[in-house]
Amino acid sequence: MTSPVVTRFAPSPTGYLHIGGGRTALFNWLFARGRGAKFLLRIEDTDRERSTPEATAAILRGLTWLGLDWDGDVVSQFEGRERHAEVAHQMLARGTAYKCFSTKEEIDAFRAEAEARGSYAVFQSPWRDADPATHPNAPFAIRMKAPREGETVIDDQVQGRVVIKNETLDDMIVLRSDNTPTYMLAVVVDDHDMGVTHVIRGDDHLVNAARQQMIYDAMGWAVPTWAHIPLIHGPDGKKLSKRHGALGVEEYQVMGYPAAGMRNYLTRLGWAHGDAEFFTTEQATEWFDLKGIGRAPARLDFKKLENLCGQHIAASDDAALLHELEAFLAVSGQPTLTDSQRALMQSGMASLKERAKTFPELLDKARYIMSSRPISRDEAAEKALDAVSRGILQSLTPQLRNASWTKDDLEAILTGAAAANGIGFGKLAAPLRAALAGRTVSPSVYDMMLVIGQDETIARLEDAAA
RNA sequence: GGCCCGUUCGUCUAUCGGUUAGGACACCAGGUUUUCAACCUGGGAAGAGGGGUUCGACUCCCCUACGGGCUGCCA
Numbered sequence: 001m002t003s004p005v006v007t008r009f010a011p012s013p014t015g016y017l018h019i020g021g022g023r024t025a026l027f028n029w030l031f032a033r034g035r036g037a038k039f040l041l042r043i044e045d046t047d048r049e050r051s052t053p054e055a056t057a058a059i060l061r062g063l064t065w066l067g068l069d070w071d072g073d074v075v076s077q078f079e080g081r082e083r084h085a086e087v088a089h090q091m092l093a094r095g096t097a098y099k100c101f102s103t104k105e106e107i108d109a110f111r112a113e114a115e116a117r118g119s120y121a122v123f124q125s126p127w128r129d130a131d132p133a134t135h136p137n138a139p140f141a142i143r144m145k146a147p148r149e150g151e152t153v154i155d156d157q158v159q160g161r162v163v164i165k166n167e168t169l170d171d172m173i174v175l176r177s178d179n180t181p182t183y184m185l186a187v188v189v190d191d192h193d194m195g196v197t198h199v200i201r202g203d204d205h206l207v208n209a210a211r212q213q214m215i216y217d218a219m220g221w222a223v224p225t226w227a228h229i230p231l232i233h234g235p236d237g238k239k240l241s242k243r244h245g246a247l248g249v250e251e252y253q254v255m256g257y258p259a260a261g262m263r264n265y266l267t268r269l270g271w272a273h274g275d276a277e278f279f280t281t282e283q284a285t286e287w288f289d290l291k292g293i294g295r296a297p298a299r300l301d302f303k304k305l306e307n308l309c310g311q312h313i314a315a316s317d318d319a320a321l322l323h324e325l326e327a328f329l330a331v332s333g334q335p336t337l338t339d340s341q342r343a344l345m346q347s348g349m350a351s352l353k354e355r356a357k358t359f360p361e362l363l364d365k366a367r368y369i370m371s372s373r374p375i376s377r378d379e380a381a382e383k384a385l386d387a388v389s390r391g392i393l394q395s396l397t398p399q400l401r402n403a404s405w406t407k408d409d410l411e412a413i414l415t416g417a418a419a420a421n422g423i424g425f426g427k428l429a430a431p432l433r434a435a436l437a438g439r440t441v442s443p444s445v446y447d448m449m450l451v452i453g454q455d456e457t458i459a460r461l462e463d464a465a466a
Numbered sequence: 467g468g469c470c471c472g473u474u475c476g477u478c479u480a481u482c483g484g485u486u487a488g489g490a491c492a493c494c495a496g497g498u499u500u501u502c503a504a505c506c507u508g509g510g511a512a513g514a515g516g517g518g519u520u521c522g523a524c525u526c527c528c529c530u531a532c533g534g535g536c537u538g539c540c541a
Contacts (some may be wrong), residue, residue, distance in 0.1 A: 010541090011541095012540085012541050014541080036499095044541060045541095046540090047540055047541060049540090050540075050541095074528075085526075101537095103539095104538095104539060105484085107538090107539085109540095112508095115467095118467070119467075119468090120467055120468055120470090120537075121488050122468095129477085133518065141539055143539095147505075154470095159470090159471065159472090160471095162470070162471075163470090164469075164470070165469075168468070168469050168470090168536095168537080169469090169537090170537085172538090172539095173538085173539050175539090176539040177539060178539080180539085180541090182538090182539070182540085183540070184541095186541090187541085195474075202535090203470095203471065203472090203534085203535070204534085204535050205535090205536090205541095206470065206471065206536080207469075207470055207535070207536045207537080208469090208536075208541095210470090228471085228490085229473075230471085230534085231534075231535085233533090235477085238533085238534095239531075239533095241535075249507085253491070265478095268478065268479085269478065269488090270478085270479095271479095272479050274480065274489085275480065275488075275489045275490075275492045276489095276490095277478090277479090278490090278536045279490075294478090294479075295471080295472060295473095296471095296472055296473060297473095297533085297534070298477090298478065298479090299477065299478080300477095301476095301477050301478065301491070301492085302477065302493055303477080303491060304490080304491040305491095306491090307490085308489055308490095308491085309493090310503085311506090314504090332520080352468070354503075354504065354538090355502070355503040356503080357503085361503090361517080365502080365503085384475070412478085414500095424500090425500060426499085426500055426501080428500085429500045429501070430501070431508085432533075433501065438502090439502095440501060440502090441502045441503095442500095442501070443501095443502085443503095444500065444501090445500065445501095446500090
């Protein structure tokens with residue numbers, strides 16, 4: 001009988017949602033959602049010094065923006081501390097753990113001495129096999145009685161069969177002398193209690209998996225399926241750091257990348273499904289598997305991210321895109337759309353979305369919608385509006401006033417005007433763009449005219465011709 | 467220092483012993499065009515190095531180099 005699949009994402013609330021953490025969460029989510037399984041969220045807040053509620057909130061916001069919804073309530077690891085202590089004591093009772101009275105000072109001294117000698121032996125507690133009768137009446141930590149010989153084998157779905165010699169692992173502390181659980185114990189207990197079947201996490205935990213597996217064995221619990229994924233590196237191949245900027249998932253939102261494109265890019269980073277590059281989230285959940293995860297760390301490539309985002313923007317539903325655009329405006333601290341801007345955006349979206357890779361870019365292309373008369377013009381636009389062009393624009397307005405305002409009608413008028421003036425259409429389009437958008441780079445003149453309408457078009461042309 | 471993991475075009479990757487080593491992004495050239503974007507065509511571009519195993523290695527094994535991780539009463 002195979003138990004139903006359960007995955008989880010377990011971040012420490014010590015900062016925002018890291019881009020690597022976001023991808024780890026995404027992989028877990030994809031794996032679960034593709035199998036009708038559960039995706040749980042647990043906050044590893046046992047380190048009271050470094051954990052903050054603000055960080056937890058930021059992580060939740062990041063996940064939500066990425067569209068990764070979790071099942072059930074968010075679990076606080078700290079809340080389970082009594083259960084963790086209980087398990088530590090069960091280990092004691094089973095003889096798979098022991099009380100260690102060595103003080104932190106003694107252990108530090110041992111390490112310092114070892115280092116001075118140039119050796120790096122693991123600390124071996126003198127209390128491992130001590131007679132309980134000799135136990136002092138003093139605070140103690142509970143240490144796992146780890147096997148000293150043999151090896152622990154991690155059957156990893158990504159890294160393959162990884163063998164760790166037990167002699168290289170020490171008797172880790174599972175319960176501190178102040179009765180608080182350590183991470184090693186807490187993860188195992190929580191994953192077991194939450195029924196987690198697949199642990200998909202960064203490969204910085206690969207060796208930890210061996211230690212954790214010892215606890216599973218000590219408690220006689222079923223070991224989950226391991227999948228340790230490589231970390232993400234910066235564009236320079238080095239560890240991701242502040243220097244690379246854009247470490248937090250939310251920063252990507254502020255930069256204006258659409259969530260769908262972000263998901264696509266992050267999924268593709270370190271995972272492959274043949275030659276599939278551009279895909280929907282539905283396809284991703286359907287295709288995602290552990291086998292497709294690569295073993296080497298991947299670098300962030302903003303160009304590819306942008307390309308994918310452009311494709312997703314173009315493929316998006318107009319109304320949904322407008323909603324996401326407004327959300328972007330809000331998080332990036334920009335003014336909200338006025339009612340008329342929103343209405344124009346709605347009708348202009350179809351042409352706008354074909355040409356933008358990010359929301360700032362889309363907004364830039366939508367300048368003809370975002371600005372109102374009088375339209376301010378940049379230098380190139382000013383140049384395009386020379387005396388001759390102004391004259392042509394002037395001569396155009398009577399015809400436009402009588403136009404039926406359909407694409408065909410406008411096309412007939414404009415190409416006719418170009419021909420009448422003995423110029424190519426491109427020569428006419430430049431001043432039109434300048435008049436309509438204040439720039440010589442803009443969406444199609446027909447699209448702009450159709451979106452802003454007859455009156456506004458004529459008014460802008462008259463402004464420019466004046 | 468010890469242990470563990472990794473290494474295919476600039477980047478993300480395909481390949482699961484036999485391929486002219488494929489695709490995508492980026493780049494370069496040309497085309498189309500109503501500017502930008504898009505689009506079309508073409509191009510350059512890779513198995514870290516060295517040993518094995520094998521009729522045959524990118525693929526399996528070993529060594530080296532480089533990168534990363536772990537080595538806490540942090541997570």
